[in-house]
Amino acid sequence: MNVIWSPQAKKDYWQNIDYLDAEWSFQVTLNFIEKVEETIQLLTQKNVEFISTHYKNVHKVVITKHITLYYKINSNQLELLRFWNTYQDFENFKL
Numbered sequence: 229m230n231v232i233w234s235p236q237a238k239k240d241y242w243q244n245i246d247y248l249d250a251e252w253s254f255q256v257t258l259n260f261i262e263k264v265e266e267t268i269q270l271l272t273q274k275n276v277e278f279i280s281t282h283y284k285n286v287h288k289v290v291i292t293k294h295i296t297l298y299y300k301i302n303s304n305q306l307e308l309l310r311f312w313n314t315y316q317d318f319e320n321f322k323l
Contacts, residue, residue: 230304233308237308240310244260244311264291264297295311296311
């Protein structure tokens with residue numbers, strides 16, 4: 229399965245890494261990166277879907293208790309849409 233990162237997903241991902249690097253430890257940052265990689269692996273290798281959202285064909289999966297991945301699967305393509313930090317105001321959430 230092909231994995232596509234939206235520009236916003238890339239931006240969110242790196243912002244979360246920058247935050248973890250600045251405020252937490254290197255190990256916490258590594259744990260986040262590993263959890264993202266494991267989740268992408270799971271989504272591409274298994275026939276699984278996580279929680280549906282009110283957006284058409286968009287699902288979400290918790291990466292950590294503070295970060296949720298929003299994604300879409302179309303035919304043979306996994307599209308990563310957002311890595312949303314749950315401390316943010318959800319009224320500002322856009323896909």
